[in-house]
Amino acid sequence: MTPLLDRKLVFxxxxxxxxxxxxxxxxxxxxxxxxxxxxxxxxxxxxxxxxYYEAPPMAFKEKEVQPGLFAMxxxxxxxxxxxxxxxLHVPIVGRIGPVAKAFDFLATAAPxxxxxxxxxxxxxxxxxxxxxxxxxxxxxxxxxxxxxxxxQAVNGLVRVGMIRNQTDWMxxxxxxxxxxxxxxxxxxxxxxxxxxxxxxxxxREETTxxxxxxxxxxxxxxxxxxxxxxxxxxxxxxxxxxxLDGLIGGDAGPVLDAARLAxxxxxxxxxxxxxxxxxxxxxxxxxxxxxxxxKSFGLRxxxxxxxxxxxxxxx
Amino acid sequence: xxxxxxxxxxxxxxxxxxPTMDSLLATKEIVVACGPGGVGKTTTAAASALxxxxxxxxxxxxxxxDPAKRLANALGLDGIGNTEHRVPxxxxxxxxxxxxxxxxxxxxxxxxxxDSLIRQHAPDAQTRDEIxxxxxxxxxxxxxxxSHDYIAMERLxxxxxxxxxxxxxxxxxxxxxxxxFLDAPERLADFFSSRLLRWxxxxxxxxLINVAxxxxxxxxxxxxxxxxxxxxxxxxxxxxxxxxxxVERSKAVGRLLSDRxxxxxxxxxxxxxxxxxxxxxxxxxxxxxxxxxxIVLNKVLPDYLQGRxxxxxxxxxxxxxxxxxxELSPVLGASDADLGDPAQIARVLTEVADSYLNxxxxxxxxxxxxxxxxxxxxxxxxxxFFDTDIYDLAxxxxxxxxxxx
Numbered sequence: 001m002t003p004l005l006d007r008k009l010v011f012x013x014x015x016x017x018x019x020x021x022x023x024x025x026x027x028x029x030x031x032x033x034x035x036x037x038x039x040x041x042x043x044x045x046x047x048x049x050x051x052y053y054e055a056p057p058m059a060f061k062e063k064e065v066q067p068g069l070f071a072m073x074x075x076x077x078x079x080x081x082x083x084x085x086x087x088l089h090v091p092i093v094g095r096i097g098p099v100a101k102a103f104d105f106l107a108t109a110a111p112x113x114x115x116x117x118x119x120x121x122x123x124x125x126x127x128x129x130x131x132x133x134x135x136x137x138x139x140x141x142x143x144x145x146x147x148x149x150x151x152q153a154v155n156g157l158v159r160v161g162m163i164r165n166q167t168d169w170m171x172x173x174x175x176x177x178x179x180x181x182x183x184x185x186x187x188x189x190x191x192x193x194x195x196x197x198x199x200x201x202x203x204r205e206e207t208t209x210x211x212x213x214x215x216x217x218x219x220x221x222x223x224x225x226x227x228x229x230x231x232x233x234x235x236x237x238x239x240x241x242x243x244l245d246g247l248i249g250g251d252a253g254p255v256l257d258a259a260r261l262a263x264x265x266x267x268x269x270x271x272x273x274x275x276x277x278x279x280x281x282x283x284x285x286x287x288x289x290x291x292x293x294x295k296s297f298g299l300r301x302x303x304x305x306x307x308x309x310x311x312x313x314x315x
Numbered sequence: 316x317x318x319x320x321x322x323x324x325x326x327x328x329x330x331x332x333x334p335t336m337d338s339l340l341a342t343k344e345i346v347v348a349c350g351p352g353g354v355g356k357t358t359t360a361a362a363s364a365l366x367x368x369x370x371x372x373x374x375x376x377x378x379x380x381d382p383a384k385r386l387a388n389a390l391g392l393d394g395i396g397n398t399e400h401r402v403p404x405x406x407x408x409x410x411x412x413x414x415x416x417x418x419x420x421x422x423x424x425x426x427x428x429x430d431s432l433i434r435q436h437a438p439d440a441q442t443r444d445e446i447x448x449x450x451x452x453x454x455x456x457x458x459x460x461x462s463h464d465y466i467a468m469e470r471l472x473x474x475x476x477x478x479x480x481x482x483x484x485x486x487x488x489x490x491x492x493x494x495x496f497l498d499a500p501e502r503l504a505d506f507f508s509s510r511l512l513r514w515x516x517x518x519x520x521x522x523l524i525n526v527a528x529x530x531x532x533x534x535x536x537x538x539x540x541x542x543x544x545x546x547x548x549x550x551x552x553x554x555x556x557x558x559x560x561x562v563e564r565s566k567a568v569g570r571l572l573s574d575r576x577x578x579x580x581x582x583x584x585x586x587x588x589x590x591x592x593x594x595x596x597x598x599x600x601x602x603x604x605x606x607x608x609x610i611v612l613n614k615v616l617p618d619y620l621q622g623r624x625x626x627x628x629x630x631x632x633x634x635x636x637x638x639x640x641x642e643l644s645p646v647l648g649a650s651d652a653d654l655g656d657p658a659q660i661a662r663v664l665t666e667v668a669d670s671y672l673n674x675x676x677x678x679x680x681x682x683x684x685x686x687x688x689x690x691x692x693x694x695x696x697x698x699x700f701f702d703t704d705i706y707d708l709a710x711x712x713x714x715x716x717x718x719x720x
Contacts (some may be wrong), residue, residue, distance in 0.1 A: 016352020017589060048588060140352060157450060190704045192353070223666050227653065231663045234647045234654045243646050247639055250628045254619035258674050259667040261617070261700070268703050293673040295680060297587065 001283055004212055004313060005031055007181045009126050009173070011136045011209070013144040013199070014185030015192045019217040022297075023185045023289070024137035025052035026305035032069035033306070034315070036132035039125055042073045043118060043138050043147075049073070054299045076114050079121040087162070115150035116167065123170045126179070141184070141199045148174065148182070148207040174209050181212025186276070188216060188269035197279035211284050215309075216273065218291040220266040223259060232259065287312040334693045335720030336580075339608045340367050343578045345475060345571070346484045346608070349596060350582035351589040355613040358705055359582045359698075360486040361386060362715035365418055365708065370719070372415035373481035378471065380423050380488045389707045390420040397424040397431075399474070402708075410708035419480065423488070428466045436557040436564075451550040465565070472568045497603065501569055578608030581692070585615055585681035590688070597690040609694035611718055612685065616700055620678035625671060632668040636661040696720060 004010065004027075012027065014020035021042075028040035039062055042049040050058050055065040060079070062072040126134050138144050146153075151167040151174065158164050174180050184199055186192040196214060203211050224232055234240060236256045244252050277286065289308050294301050332338065340346060340363065348360040357379050364377035376399060377390070387393050391402050399421040407414055430447060437443035446452050471485050554561075571577060579600050583593035593610065600607045619625060632639065640660035648655020685697075698717045705711055 017354060017584070017586075021588075046592075221670075223670055224663065228659060228663050228666070230651075231647065231654050231656075231659055232667065234651070235643070235660070235663065240643060240646050244639070244643065247642055248628060248631045248635070250624065250631065252628055252632065254622065254625045255629050255632065255667055255671045257617070258620055258625075258671045262670045262674065264703070265700075293676045295676055 001210075001212070001285070002178050002181070004181065004183065004285075005034065005036075005133070007133070007177075007179060007212060008131070009122060009134050009136070009180040010183055010212065011138040011144065011148065011181070012183045012185060013138045013141055014215075014217075015141050015195045018185050018187045018192050019289075020140065020185045021048050021052060021137050022302070022305055023183070023215050023217065023309070024135055025049060025302050026309050027183070028069055028071075028133075028135040029053075029066060029302055030306040030310050030313075030315075031133045031135070032066060035068070037068055037070075037130075038133045038135065039070045039072065039129075039131045040135045041071070041122065041125075041137065043136060047073070049137055051298065052302045074118055074121065076117045079117040083117065083120065087166070113154075115147050116154050116163065116170075119147065119150055119174070120166060120170060123173050126173065127169075141195045144182070144199070145202045145206050148203070148209045152208070171208060174207075177210040177212075180209055182209050183213050183215060184211065185215045185217055187218045188272045188276070190272060193272045193276045193279075196276065200280055200284070211281070213285045213287055214276070214280055215287045215289060216276065217289045219273075219288050220262065220269060220291050222266065223263055229263070232256075232263075236260070333720075336363060336366070336609060336694055336696060337370065337719050339578060339694055340482060341371060343608070344482060344576040345471065345574075345578070346482065347471075347487060347572070347577065347579045348484065348582055349487045349579060351592040354582050354584045354589050354593075355698075356582045357486045358386060358711070358714060359580070359611050359613065359718065360484045361390060361420075362711050362718055363580070364420075364482070364484040365711050366715040366719045367482050367484070368416040368418035369412060369414045369712075369715075371482070374417045374419065374479070375482045375484065376419040376421065376474065376480045378421050378423060378467075378474070378483060378485045380467065380486050386705060386711075387422070389705070389711060390418075397421065397427045399479075406708050410712060412708065412712060416481075421474075423467055423470060425466050428470050432466070432469060433557075436560040438556045442553055442556050446550075446553050449550050449553065451547060468568045468572065469564070472564070472571050475571060497572065497599075497605070501565070573603070573605055575606065578606045580609045580611060581607065582611045582613060584613050585684045587684060590684050594688065594690055597692065601690070607690070607692045609696060610688075610690070610692045611696045611698060613698050614700045615685075615697050616674060616678040616681060620671070620674050621682055626675055629668040629671040629675075632664045636664045636668075639664060694720065 010027065012020055012024035014023070024040060024042075028038050032038045040049065042058065047057055049071060050056065050065075053065040053069075053071065055063070055071065058065075058071050058073045060072060060075040062070040065071045122134055122136060125131055139147050151171045154163060155167050155171070158167075182203060184196050186196040200211055200214075203209060235244065241252060241256065280286070287309065289305060289312070292301055292304065294304075346360075346363060348356050348363070350356050360379065361377050364375045367373060368375040379387075379390075389406070391400060391406060399419050402418040402420055407418075433446050433452075434443060437446065467485065467488055471483065474480065474483055581593050581597050581600075583589050597607050597610065637657070640657040643660055644655045644657045647660060688695075696718045698714060701710075701714065703710070705714060
């Protein structure tokens, strides 16, 4: 399988709340620190990505947020205008109103149009603007298949015309595992694991994009070795705990309770990790990222995650 | 800050009882659970419905979108499609519960719901069959993202009008934007009544293209091809026959959402990103004069992680790990020599202390987030982090009791 960092177009998806944007921002940062010229693009336009680099709000036109790392946010209307201008030589200057209306209508009437303009812009960036890597903070697991399958869906509906010619070369790029890959992010919890396994099946059956890896985010540290847990259990029994309280002149109960919670949490999660490993094709690498006990999130934590990701990729 | 975990007890000095989910749901007919993805929305909706069925002696329906497999099992929903289904008494007995009312559950099947809507509104059998067979329709019903938002609200309306249930708790689909489903009825009405729609349909009917619209068609044709444009217009001509029914219906759905019998419960965790999203959503509800009944904060770390005293104890355990281990060695080794190794005891003490301090960082961050919450719902419920998954009614009950107040 083509290594993740050798691919030119990587879509990062995941169930809501699993850290999709964290991983996308860290992957792009990691690639840029490896000397690549990288573009990272946010699709959903909630404007969260900028915070991961502590950068000002982003726009459709990319801006450099770190050395060699450029960020943009997707705007399908702007993408349409760019497309009309570059491909069809229909310049639309100024008067956005009618175009926006017509576009809104078209996009609502013909499903797939919005998706095709998004995927089209990304493919265009890879092919014509020669980025070493384009990282996409893509829609969540529920919507990514529709996004990636848009070129085929449009091909099925549109038999002639400009769009048809465009989807052909886009499909070629998306189908090439040496160029394009999908990275799924999940946490070791019930729903995220279930959704990731289902996603892997749907991606294989309904799209031409290869699943290039699964990031398992927020993995809790292993607290004890086996005999250490027996020591802990003995320590937490009423007699020894009272002894310990006496020795330190305080209440050690909450501290031990917290450790018990951490152990149980990890144990519950490890069953989901096993289920994930069994449910995903053994050729697809699983990349593990530790739970971050951080005060706040920003460029510093993005760097930490990029570091962990680099280790998992063997850098 | 103190967490509001329990309602006022009878006979205390409080002049009026603090509102709880119990009192909130007793006065409502529809509860819409909403919020960002991955925060436990579906489970919260199911737990609230369960509590209402147990405590209010009413017939309650939970309409879920995509429940976890084991939650679906717990509700007896496995393999059940779009139809409502009563949670069997045996499931309650197994959990040691004797409900006063009934709990019903249904899953939302978008495609099936759209099909039944078409069957209802189509003027004749031929139009109905033509629409159902249209490739564009199939695309819209199955994949079109906004259609999920609309159909969830449409189903809610349909079930409510039938009047079978005292309370309906609806779980909202994961949307790109939590507000999409609120706008869906109106947007659909706008869409079908839009001038652009008529623009599009007219030329393919009459071949009459006026000067103003000509460039639009020329570009469209170049991009999409005449054939596809023809397909689109055919689809909308068919849909036009159902126009009045649709618009009227979507307006009624909109009215139902703003009715005083409907309340919204916003679910979130105390992580910064979902909480900001939930907050924004709560503000939008208020702005639209929709009823923000409660905010449920899920997966909150236990209070004992916040204490300064706990941190001091953890520091002591770390600093004095070795001499504490030496003192504890004979106590722990008394029953089992394997447990008396001082080096191992010292490691355990250090691990335990480090773990506490790590989790305290997270717990304090969460507390700060909760303190900065800028919206004031009637009810603010805090649900602790449960260390196991919920896979039966007993588990759901455990969660429900914490939400209930």
